[in-house]
Amino acid sequence: MMSLASFQLVSADRFTIEQLVSLYNQTRVDYLIPMPMNARRLQEYITAYDVSLKDSLVAVHEDGEVLGLGMLGIRPGRAWITRLGVLPTTRRKGIGEALMIGLLENAYRLGIGFIMLEVIKNNLPAYRLFHKLGFQEVQELLVLRRSPINQVTDPVVANAERLESDAALTLLRRRRNLYPWTNQNETFFNIEGVSGLRVTLADDSEGWLVYQRQQFTLTRFAFLTERGHPKAIGHAFLSHLHHQYPRLDTLVENIPLQDAHLPAFFEMGYIEAFRRIEMWLGTPSGQTDATTRQLTWVQET
Numbered sequence: 181m182m183s184l185a186s187f188q189l190v191s192a193d194r195f196t197i198e199q200l201v202s203l204y205n206q207t208r209v210d211y212l213i214p215m216p217m218n219a220r221r222l223q224e225y226i227t228a229y230d231v232s233l234k235d236s237l238v239a240v241h242e243d244g245e246v247l248g249l250g251m252l253g254i255r256p257g258r259a260w261i262t263r264l265g266v267l268p269t270t271r272r273k274g275i276g277e278a279l280m281i282g283l284l285e286n287a288y289r290l291g292i293g294f295i296m297l298e299v300i301k302n303n304l305p306a307y308r309l310f311h312k313l314g315f316q317e318v319q320e321l322l323v324l325r326r327s328p329i330n331q332v333t334d335p336v337v338a339n340a341e342r343l344e345s346d347a348a349l350t351l352l353r354r355r356r357n358l359y360p361w362t363n364q365n366e367t368f369f370n371i372e373g374v375s376g377l378r379v380t381l382a383d384d385s386e387g388w389l390v391y392q393r394q395q396f397t398l399t400r401f402a403f404l405t406e407r408g409h410p411k412a413i414g415h416a417f418l419s420h421l422h423h424q425y426p427r428l429d430t431l432v433e434n435i436p437l438q439d440a441h442l443p444a445f446f447e448m449g450y451i452e453a454f455r456r457i458e459m460w461l462g463t464p465s466g467q468t469d470a471t472t473r474q475l476t477w478v479q480e481t
């Protein structure tokens with residue numbers, strides 16, 4: 181049986197993307213939701229989510245075999261743990277916990293004391309590990325899918341304005357809450373193919389959606405209701421979006437369960453694919469509104 185002393189943690193930048201993706205896929209062969217990656221997708225992931233390979237870790241056995249990995253995303257005032265996995269054959273020997281502690285130490289070394297992560301609901305081993313290390317549950321997040329079978333023939337009557345990338349990215353800065361890592365502004369600044377849609381209804385309510393258009397899929401949504409009811413605004417921007425792209429699938433990740441726009445998504449044919457639980461360790465720099473419990477994020481620049 182392998183002892184704690186028989187492996188060491190090595191910086192992930194000593195490995196090629198191909199080696200990292202192969203290890204990652206091996207750690208996920210028995211995963212709840214199959215999500216195999218390839219090198220191109222892992223590289224995009226690293227870029228989009230500000231993953232620092234220098235601060236990410238690979239567990240290596242003394243005989244040279246790679247056993248597990250964990251990645252660290254870094255943004256001002258916050259860090260994110262992701263892609264954690266240990267080979268099924270070497271689990272429950274302390275490798276996952278050692279990787280986690282190593283990643284936390286890397287964040288602390290950079291002066292970051294606030295760490296975020298998400299775990300798929302019912303992934304008990306990972307949830308217990310994070311809880312053991314002090315992570316607290318913050319909220320449930322939904323991953324939603326929509327098939328283009330749901331055609332929109334009559335979009336909601338509204339003034340709908342298409343926004344090019346620059347205008348869309350500018351709108352993002354109007355959001356004040358601290359969103360799950362994948363949906364934070366930096367993600368949109370890091371990726372290609374971002375556009376937006378601003379809608380104004382007859383009663384003067386107004387809001388917008390910023391999204392990424394990939395070849396076959398609409399994905400990565402950020403949205404805000406500036407005035408009026410989020411359900412009405414959500415219905416308006418979704419109906420115009422899907423009217424505009426009648427052939428594309430949609431995949432939207434990490435929408436908080438309590439988001440007031442959600443009923444509009446379900447009305448527009450979105451279905452829940454699965455749920456994640458967002459967990460935090462430490463406290464973000466910001467102010468929490470006592471009534472809404474929403475955090476106003478104070479961006480450190």
Ligand SMILES: CC(C)(COP(=O)(O)OP(=O)(O)OC[C@H]1O[C@@H](n2cnc3c(N)ncnc32)[C@H](O)[C@@H]1OP(=O)(O)O)[C@@H](O)C(=O)NCCC(=O)NCCS
Binds near residue numbers: 207211267275276300
């Ligand atoms: C989650 C995972 C990384 C844990 O790695 P591991 O090396 O087996 O974990 P460790 O041996 O370091 O265990 C540390 C703690 O995790 C928890 N834990 C790990 N496996 C567990 C299990 N099967 N059941 C319950 N708790 C478990 C326990 O709290 C454990 O502490 P303990 O030994 O004092 O009880 C591993 O199960 C894995 O790779 N799973 C598949 C990928 C995955 O789920 N990644 C996380 C995505 S968010």
